[in-house]
Amino acid sequence: MDSDAIRAKWDARYRSSHSSAEGIAAVLIDNTPLLPTEGKALDLASGLGANALYLAGQGLEVHAWDISPVAIDRLNRRAQQQGLTLHTQVRDCLARPPEPGSFDVIVVSRFLERELCPAITVALKPGGLLFYQTYTRAKQGGSGPGNPHFLLEAGELPRLFSELEVAFYREGEEALFVGRKVE
Numbered sequence: 653m654d655s656d657a658i659r660a661k662w663d664a665r666y667r668s669s670h671s672s673a674e675g676i677a678a679v680l681i682d683n684t685p686l687l688p689t690e691g692k693a694l695d696l697a698s699g700l701g702a703n704a705l706y707l708a709g710q711g712l713e714v715h716a717w718d719i720s721p722v723a724i725d726r727l728n729r730r731a732q733q734q735g736l737t738l739h740t741q742v743r744d745c746l747a748r749p750p751e752p753g754s755f756d757v758i759v760v761s762r763f764l765e766r767e768l769c770p771a772i773t774v775a776l777k778p779g780g781l782l783f784y785q786t787y788t789r790a791k792q793g794g795s796g797p798g799n800p801h802f803l804l805e806a807g808e809l810p811r812l813f814s815e816l817e818v819a820f821y822r823e824g825e826e827a828l829f830v831g832r833k834v835e
């Protein structure tokens with residue numbers, strides 16, 4: 653699928669679903685004590701931005717990027733309602749990955765594009781943290797992609813981010829990974 657088709661698919665989903673109940677990723681909630689108290693964070697492929705809003709509530713300067721203008725528009729409205737400041741961008745993260753050494757924290761949830769993983773590692777500042785959570789092949793139906801290409805193999809996240817020091821890892825129907833860029 654090309655990027656226009658991907659954008660159209662997600663725009664249609666975000667237009668037809670009025671729910672904003674999508675949750676904060678467990679990898680963030682369970683590892684909140686690891687978060688720095690200040691710094692620059694990115695919610696990559698943010699969707700409606702539950703993770704971005706959570707990070708902003710923790711006092712971080714938060715950037716949220718998604719290919720879907722409908723998602724970003726809804727996120728802007730939610731941020732305004734909650735009195736939180738976010739730096740949002742409609743951005744194809746495959747075509748325009750984050751710049752090297754630009755973030756203290758990067759969060760990716762329920763999104764898997766393996767070719768982007770090296771750029772995510774490079775985009776962390778020294779000492780920076782990656783919080784990643786997405787579905788695995790152990791997933792039993794329910795939500796998440798049906799196409800196995802978008803599901804993680806056993807132990808795959810630590811392999812994709814082998815340059816990071818593992819701070820947390822748990823694997824089941826989803827894999828939860830926190831990795832630190834060694835200074």
Ligand SMILES: C[S@@+](CC[C@H](N)C(=O)[O-])C[C@H]1O[C@@H](n2cnc3c(N)ncnc32)[C@H](O)[C@@H]1O
Binds near residue numbers: 698700701747763
């Ligand atoms: C399953 S949703 C996950 C959204 C959010 N991270 C969450 O956990 O609820 C996947 C998101 O990836 C976005 N997306 C897909 N391809 C993208 C790309 N190339 N660049 C940026 N965002 C993309 C979609 O618009 C969608 O919002």
